[in-house]
Amino acid sequence: MEFQKYHGTGNDFILIHEIPNNPNQLAKSICDRHFGIGADGLIYASPSQIADIKFNYYNSDGSIAPMCGNGMRCFVKYLKDNDLIAKNEFMVETLAGLVSVCYNTETKHIKIGLGQPKFDLDTPDVNPPIKSLEEQSIAYEGQIIRFYVVNLGTLHTIVFVNDSIDINQIGPYLSSIPLFPNLSNINFVEIVDQNILKVTTYERGAGWTLSCGTGVSASAVVSYQLKKTKQDVNIIVPGGKLKVYVQKQVFLEGPAVRIATGDYEVSNEKI
Numbered sequence: 001m002e003f004q005k006y007h008g009t010g011n012d013f014i015l016i017h018e019i020p021n022n023p024n025q026l027a028k029s030i031c032d033r034h035f036g037i038g039a040d041g042l043i044y045a046s047p048s049q050i051a052d053i054k055f056n057y058y059n060s061d062g063s064i065a066p067m068c069g070n071g072m073r074c075f076v077k078y079l080k081d082n083d084l085i086a087k088n089e090f091m092v093e094t095l096a097g098l099v100s101v102c103y104n105t106e107t108k109h110i111k112i113g114l115g116q117p118k119f120d121l122d123t124p125d126v127n128p129p130i131k132s133l134e135e136q137s138i139a140y141e142g143q144i145i146r147f148y149v150v151n152l153g154t155l156h157t158i159v160f161v162n163d164s165i166d167i168n169q170i171g172p173y174l175s176s177i178p179l180f181p182n183l184s185n186i187n188f189v190e191i192v193d194q195n196i197l198k199v200t201t202y203e204r205g206a207g208w209t210l211s212c213g214t215g216v217s218a219s220a221v222v223s224y225q226l227k228k229t230k231q232d233v234n235i236i237v238p239g240g241k242l243k244v245y246v247q248k249q250v251f252l253e254g255p256a257v258r259i260a261t262g263d264y265e266v267s268n269e270k271i
């Protein structure tokens with residue numbers, strides 16, 4: 001099976017040209033970093049009735065996700081690299097709704113429109129429902145962890161960090177508390193100044209990643225809403241730098257790089 005591997009600020013993905021019969025299983029095997037090629041997720045295109053093309057995303061644990069910001073940038077670069085679409089601005093169908101994309105031929109950066117954040121969360125993903133952007137808290141190891149919850153493409157939890165918390169323990173714990181029956185992506189945010197955030201993310205379905213596109217965008221939205229930052233912010237992640245514009249809708253802009261092209265031996269099961 002032909003594949004191409006991309007990364008967006010260190011969040012890496014396998015892109016395949018065909019529509020797999022069992023995407024959940026394929027994602028688990030092809031994304032395995034020892035028995036497979038290795039990546040945070042699997043992406044493939046399919047036809048759309050409502051947009052130019054449809055974006056399909058699966059985490060490395062095989063779970064499906066409605067949207068992936070870094071993955072969307074890599075998807076656009078893949079489409080352009082392989083001459084699968086002529087336009088540089090087009091619409092993409094996702095399970096989270098329509099996403100506008102714009103490929104800059106000069107900088108090779110991609111800007112995507114993530115729509116508006118949802119703070120009224122009465123969905124199967126949040127129980128009991130959260131009705132607005134209000135501080136949540138939970139006790140953990142004698143500490144109180146304070147956080148906010150927002151849906152921007154997918155479900156995100158925002159924790160403003162200080163020196164006293166150990167994010168390595170708290171990330172996995174907070175991701176799977178009863179409030180999140182289907183887990184949550186956990187973003188640990190450091191406010192550098194009104195224009196710069198540092199974000200580290202523990203992702204549902206992938207664990208710690210070097211970057212989370214919808215996560216940094218959700219972090220920028222909550223920081224702006226809480227008057228901690230301006231509308232347009234630079235975000236430093238372990239895998240690089242991204243830009244988020246909090247306008248009527250939220251835009252994420254950044255690079256996407258093809259790492260490799262190859263052939264995956266599908267028959268290789270774990271021996």
Ligand SMILES: N[C@H](CCC[C@H](N)C(=O)O)C(=O)O
Pocket residue numbers: 011059064065066067068069070071154155185203204205206211212213214215
């Ligand atoms: N793990 C996420 C999907 C990938 C999000 C992230 N890689 C991004 O760039 O937005 C979820 O299951 O909701």
